[in-house]
Amino acid sequence: MPDFRSDRPLDTNLLGRANDVLFHEAALLDGQDYAAWLEMWAPDALYIVPTAYESLEDYSTVLNYIHDDADMRRRRVQRLLSGSVHAMTPPSRTLRSVSQVRLLERDALRDEVRVTSSLYILVARSGTQRMIGAQVEHRLRLGSAAPIAGKICRLLDADQAQGDLTFLI
Numbered sequence: 001m002p003d004f005r006s007d008r009p010l011d012t013n014l015l016g017r018a019n020d021v022l023f024h025e026a027a028l029l030d031g032q033d034y035a036a037w038l039e040m041w042a043p044d045a046l047y048i049v050p051t052a053y054e055s056l057e058d059y060s061t062v063l064n065y066i067h068d069d070a071d072m073r074r075r076r077v078q079r080l081l082s083g084s085v086h087a088m089t090p091p092s093r094t095l096r097s098v099s100q101v102r103l104l105e106r107d108a109l110r111d112e113v114r115v116t117s118s119l120y121i122l123v124a125r126s127g128t129q130r131m132i133g134a135q136v137e138h139r140l141r142l143g144s145a146a147p148i149a150g151k152i153c154r155l156l157d158a159d160q161a162q163g164d165l166t167f168l169i
Contacts, residue, residue: 026096
């Protein structure tokens with residue numbers, strides 16, 4: 001928990017740069033610009049959407065909705081764009097809102113930060129709308145052209161039966 005009484009100034013530059021990355025990612029996904037979204041990812045990054053809300057140190061030994069490295073992200077986008085994904089015919093339209101972005105830690109040697117945010121996704125498809133909420137943790141390399149070094153998207157109701165999650169990509 002940050003010490004709000006501290007005289008240490010909040011690094012608004014880092015937080016602003018992190019916000020820029022998160023907002024850009026949301027805009028690319030809402031605009032279905034998946035090729036540009038893939039370019040935002042570092043080659044060694046993992047994208048994880050666990051089936052439980054609780055945080056873990058190691059997600060590789062548990063069941064996840066998504067646990068993608070670079071190759072799996074690329075394949076997921078190819079499947080989505082192929083038109084053969086029944087769950088995306090017609091494609092969902094989404095509107096993402098990113099809020100409560102907080103800087104958790106900074107690794108100055110790697111020019112990397114860890115941030116958490118709240119994510120709300122309004123999904124419209126086939127005449128219906130639904131809202132998805134999640135707590136998201138990003139590792140960001142702010143000096144890189146591919147700034148996303150990792151992402152864990154913990155759905156608020158991860159332990160409940162889920163409908164189509166294809167729009168999470």
